[in-house]
Every structure is written in structure tokens, then in C-alpha cells.
Amino acid sequence: MAYQIETRCIRGDEHREGRHPFGAVAVPIYQTATFSHPGIGESTGYNYTRESNPTRAELEHIVSSMEGALDTVACSSGMAAISLCMELLGSGDHIICSEDLYGGSVRMFQTTGRERGQTFSYVDTSDAELVEKAVTEQTKALYIETPSNPTMQITDLKRMRRLADKYHLLLIVDNTFLSPYFQNPIAFGADLVIHSGTKFLGGHNDTLAGFLCTSRKELAERIRYLYKTTGAGLAPFDSFLMLRGIKTLAVRMERQQSNAMKLAHWLQRHEKVRKVYYAGLPEHPGYEVNQKQARGFGSMISFQTDTQETARRILERVRLIAYAESLGGVESLITYPMLQTHGDLPAKVREKLGITERFLRMSVGIEHVEDLIADLEQALA
Ligand SMILES: Cc1ncc(COP(=O)(O)O)c(C=O)c1O
Structure with missing residues (x-):
């Protein structure tokens, strides 16, 4: 075998x-x-x-x-x-x-x-x-x-x-x-x-x-x-x-995914968050297709905040989570796709996809999930 x-x-x-x-x-x-x-x-x-x-x-x-x-x-x-x-x-x-x-x-x-x-x-x-x-x-x-x-x-x-x-x-x-x-x-x-x-x-x-x-x-x-x-x-x-x-890919992927799942649920409940994009949420339109072709959902989450100010405040205030491009590593990172990873997309395409000034993308790492939640909580307060 x-x-x-x-x-x-x-x-x-x-x-x-x-x-x-x-x-x-x-x-x-x-x-x-x-x-x-x-x-x-x-x-x-x-x-x-x-x-x-x-x-x-x-x-x-x-x-x-x-x-x-x-x-x-x-x-x-x-x-x-x-x-x-x-x-x-x-x-x-x-x-x-x-x-x-x-x-x-x-x-x-x-x-x-x-x-x-x-x-x-x-x-x-x-x-x-x-x-x-x-x-x-x-x-x-x-x-x-x-x-x-x-x-x-x-x-x-x-x-x-x-x-x-x-x-x-x-x-x-x-x-x-x-x-x-x-x-x-x-x-x-x-x-x-x-x-x-x-x-x-x-x-x-x-x-x-x-x-x-x-x-x-x-x-x-x-x-x-x-x-x-x-x-x-x-x-x-x-x-x-x-x-x-x-x-260590296997152990990292499992921990990152379990942290991401908890964070996605927490974000969904937050009053200043309007929409959460995570393939592990059953209401995600691609949930079932993903279940058929993948063994997991990963640890990438995007979300829309209520206002541009909230999004910017998160980026300025996070202490444990780094405001940085890239993804996938043990350290949690948060990015502003509109200005960073997706800055080169035509403005029309960005708008159609909802990549606005209220849109943030997070790569969830292997820190303790309670520390990640506490960091976001203080940044959103
Ligand atoms: C999905 C995806 N493909 C390709 C790349 C490019 O990889 P690299 O930065 O290693 O050149 C990136 C970088 O962010 C990515 O997110």
C-alpha cells in the first residue's frame, strides 16, 4: 500500500x-x-x-x-x-x-x-x-x-x-x-x-x-x-x-484550518462584519463542490467590514496578526487586497468581485485561536 x-x-x-x-x-x-x-x-x-x-x-x-x-x-x-x-x-x-x-x-x-x-x-x-x-x-x-x-x-x-x-x-x-x-x-x-x-x-x-x-x-x-x-x-x-x-505540512494545515473555522464563525457573529468568505462555511456557494474534490477547506478567510474606517482601523491596530502580504505560513497575516495583492486588477473587475475598501483577506496561522480572536477584538473595538 x-x-x-x-x-x-x-x-x-x-x-x-x-x-x-x-x-x-x-x-x-x-x-x-x-x-x-x-x-x-x-x-x-x-x-x-x-x-x-x-x-x-x-x-x-x-x-x-x-x-x-x-x-x-x-x-x-x-x-x-x-x-x-x-x-x-x-x-x-x-x-x-x-x-x-x-x-x-x-x-x-x-x-x-x-x-x-x-x-x-x-x-x-x-x-x-x-x-x-x-x-x-x-x-x-x-x-x-x-x-x-x-x-x-x-x-x-x-x-x-x-x-x-x-x-x-x-x-x-x-x-x-x-x-x-x-x-x-x-x-x-x-x-x-x-x-x-x-x-x-x-x-x-x-x-x-x-x-x-x-x-x-x-x-x-x-x-x-x-x-x-x-x-x-x-x-x-x-x-x-x-x-x-x-x-510539517500536515500538522500545520490541520491546525491552521481548525483556527480558521473558529475565526470564520467568530467573524460572522461580529456586528462590524458584513460578510465572511470561507469555503468551510456550509452556506458558501461552493461548499459541496469543494467537499467532493478536496479533503479540507484551508485557512484563507476574506471578509467585508461595515465601513472603510473599520477595515483601516483593523489594519492599523492589529498587534499579533501582521499587516503583510503573502499567506500560508505559521504566522497569521492580514492584507488589504485592493491596495496590495490585487492592486493590479482593473478597477471594474475589483468592484464586480467586491474587492473594495471594506474587503480584507486573512491567512490564519497556528497561534492559539483565542489570542487571534482577542487581537481582532481589540482592533475592532
Ligand atoms: C495563488 C497564488 N499563486 C501564485 C503566487 C505567486 O507566488 P510567489 O509570490 O511565490 O511568486 C501567489 C502569491 O501570492 C499566490 O497567492
Whole structure:
């Protein structure tokens, strides 16, 4: 029987024991740019770190094992992974995206993507009919975030796979928000899975990383070629930090989710909070779809306050929760998407999605939940 996900976070697949020199239990950091060859035309399996490195290879194995992927490349950031992924698409291609993607992805699509001759449609991918209506002769890919960032919309991955099959599209899923611990899009037909490893996988708000995983052999070969050509690889030391972070992914995800659930209920009851967006609330429109395709809801919560002043007061007054961009780490963070992560979204799109001056997004960490509630309570008082 294959190892459970908690074990795969630490060991990867079965039967890989005793693979490090001197029996090292932690993977050594191979801080070397190049590798000497035993003879002409011979290789140890490693030649040059831009192409591959043993510390990074171990990390890539672990992430593939957790995602059920054929291959994974570890990149220097989530954006580097997304950039590599977009290299798979050509000039003239049309891509249909979830309407509230991470703002940095939208910035890339609207600038470098358009300069390369690609076009993008942003639709509510939780509605498969809207997605189908957006398909054109040029459409080559569906690019999904579920839950989406920051309004937590849920997209039915099986329905997206059916559309992808019908119109011969690539199905790309940014799985950052749930991590492989809670969701494996490849099992639901995704061709490519992206992670900002900076978030839950690393888990400590200290390292940038990204991953591009695939379930398809021909894509894996192309990605490996592009990877060594563009130099998107993660450094050995950062690969080690990622490996260390991933070992505790399971316990962190469980604690973060349980804190998030309690906080979401507490926020719902607060008189100055108008609406809470959390996929773990049964009244969330995507609750049932998420139940079918994921093992959890994660720990990202967004909420609308009664006034702009309340939102600003929270950001100015929180003491334990840091007013900072990013998410997924052990420290709880709160952001103002309108000015930060989603500042690059066109104003009209922001308004339609409700990303206003009253909208805040919180990444719930592993602190004691009573301390988090007390911090929000004093900030809201
Ligand atoms: C969903 C999502 N994808 C991708 C990224 C980009 O990752 P990175 O900051 O590691 O480049 C982010 C960053 O916030 C994100 O939230």
C-alpha cells in the first residue's frame, strides 16, 4: 500500500530508504554549481545545478509524490513557475482564467502574456456554462484557482476536465490555497498544477519558491527543457528549507484550518462584519463542490467590514496578526487586497468581485485561536 499523504510529506514514495550518504536523515544541501564527471561521456546523474541538483531533486520527488504527478520542477518563486507554465503556450493562444486570480498572475498575463500575442478572458469559472461560452477557436487552456484569490470561489474540476476534453484544452490549476495536503487537482484531470511554495508548502514566511507539476510525459519533457534553458531553478539552500517546511505540512494545515473555522464563525457573529468568505462555511456557494474534490477547506478567510474606517482601523491596530502580504505560513497575516495583492486588477473587475475598501483577506496561522480572536477584538473595538 502506498504511504499516506502525511508520510509522503516526509519520505515521498515508499522504498526510498537509505539513499543519502553516511545515512544522513535530513537531506544534505549540495551547495555546488557544477559536478565533476567520472570519465568522458559519463555523468554521476548531475552535471550543472541550473539543470538539476540532488537537494532540489529530493524536493521535486516529494512534491510529485504529494501531488500524484509524473514530474515536478522546483522554481525560484511561484511567479517563476507560472512564467514557465505560460511558455508552454504560443503566440495567438487564448486562455480562459478564473476571474479573481492572484493579482500577480493577472499582471503577468496582461503585460508579458499580451506582448507575446496571447489573449485572456476572465470568467466566473464556478459556472461551467460561462466557461463554455467563452471558448473560441483560439482557446488553448483553462487556468483555474480553486478556492480563488481572494473571494474563495470554488470551481468544479471534473466539469473543467470535461470541457478541456471537449475542446482539447490544457487544464492548469494553481493549487496554492489548499496545498497538496488538501487537494490534488491531477486526480481530477488537471494537466498542470502550480504552487507558490512560498505559502503553505514552505510554511514559515521565510523562503520564496514555486512548483510546476505535470501528469503528462510530453509536457514533462518540454518543461524540463524550458527549465534548464530559462534558469528558473530553486537554489539548493532554499530547496533544503522547502524540504524542512514540507515535513510539517500536515500538522500545520490541520491546525491552521481548525483556527480558521473558529475565526470564520467568530467573524460572522461580529456586528462590524458584513460578510465572511470561507469555503468551510456550509452556506458558501461552493461548499459541496469543494467537499467532493478536496479533503479540507484551508485557512484563507476574506471578509467585508461595515465601513472603510473599520477595515483601516483593523489594519492599523492589529498587534499579533501582521499587516503583510503573502499567506500560508505559521504566522497569521492580514492584507488589504485592493491596495496590495490585487492592486493590479482593473478597477471594474475589483468592484464586480467586491474587492473594495471594506474587503480584507486573512491567512490564519497556528497561534492559539483565542489570542487571534482577542487581537481582532481589540482592533475592532
Ligand atoms: C495563488 C497564488 N499563486 C501564485 C503566487 C505567486 O507566488 P510567489 O509570490 O511565490 O511568486 C501567489 C502569491 O501570492 C499566490 O497567492
